Amino acid sequence: MFLHKSMLQVWIQCPLQFKLLFTEGQPREVTYEMQLGSMFHEFAKDFFDYVDLKTARKCQTLDEVKQVFRRLVLPEFPKVLRKLCVNFTSFEALRYWTLRKRGRLDLYMPIARELTVSDPQSLMAGTIDRIDRMEDGSLCIVEYKTGRPQIRSVQRELAFYKILLENAQVYKSPINWLAIYNPTENKFYVKKFTDQLVRATRRRIRQFWRALERDEFEAKPGLHCTWCPVKHICPVVGGEQNEGDTEDTHA
Ligand code: SF4
Numbered sequence: 001m002f003l004h005k006s007m008l009q010v011w012i013q014c015p016l017q018f019k020l021l022f023t024e025g026q027p028r029e030v031t032y033e034m035q036l037g038s039m040f041h042e043f044a045k046d047f048f049d050y051v052d053l054k055t056a057r058k059c060q061t062l063d064e065v066k067q068v069f070r071r072l073v074l075p076e077f078p079k080v081l082r083k084l085c086v087n088f089t090s091f092e093a094l095r096y097w098t099l100r101k102r103g104r105l106d107l108y109m110p111i112a113r114e115l116t117v118s119d120p121q122s123l124m125a126g127t128i129d130r131i132d133r134m135e136d137g138s139l140c141i142v143e144y145k146t147g148r149p150q151i152r153s154v155q156r157e158l159a160f161y162k163i164l165l166e167n168a169q170v171y172k173s174p175i176n177w178l179a180i181y182n183p184t185e186n187k188f189y190v191k192k193f194t195d196q197l198v199r200a201t202r203r204r205i206r207q208f209w210r211a212l213e214r215d216e217f218e219a220k221p222g223l224h225c226t227w228c229p230v231k232h233i234c235p236v237v238g239g240e241q242n243e244g245d246t247e248d249t250h251a
Contacts, residue, residue: 056093144183
């Protein structure tokens with residue numbers, strides 16, 4: 001089994017949920033939010049293939065760049081998706097404009113998008129939304145979050161990717177930065193990785209493999225049970241058990 005960041009996040013929240021979802025392969029509901037997130041990720045990935053940088057170079061104002069970038073948001077997009085994409089193109093126009101003023105347009109294009117990496121040594125894998133090069137020459141891992149991200153837990157997800165990329169030795173440049181872009185609120189968050197964050201994430205990964213080895217998946221009920229995709233079969237909150245799990249009740 002390869003460990004993905006979403007698996008680690010679920011295991012941290014509730015080991016039983018992890019077990020039901022990933023070791024027993026129980027089906028999970030695909031929500032509208034998940035579908036919207038996928039459509040936005042697709043747009044953000046394709047944006048850089050089609051953006052008209054030749055015309056953007058001739059623009060005299062930031063508003064003109066925004067108009068050029070916005071042409072990629074098609075009228076037939078569903079309304080909610082359109083709003084996210086318009087925000088994204090505005091954000092990208094601002095990033096383009098700022099880099100142009102600094103004479104660093106060489107940094108505008110991401111160096112990777114939807115990059116799939118796996119490392120057979122550490123048994124870690126994942127698909128990274130985007131990687132940018134920063135002005136200091138180091139790399140920045142960028143994550144798109146369409147919901148309301150909990151910055152602390154997303155930072156851990158990005159530290160997971162840093163560890164994965166370093167284990168797999170994908171880049172020679174150091175990976176010093178993490179960034180989160182939320183198109184719903186058009187908010188961008190960027191900061192340097194701290195040693196403490198990376199150490200804590202490594203510790204979590206070690207704990208995960210130990211628990212898996214020992215087959216320890218205790219339930220951690222809480223407010224998050226409300227949104228748990230397997231609550232219908234979770235015995236802790238009164239969900240239906242599978243036939244094989246009912247031995248105790250019949251004893
Ligand atoms: S309903 Fe709660 S306790 Fe049960 S698996 Fe889901 S998160 Fe864990």
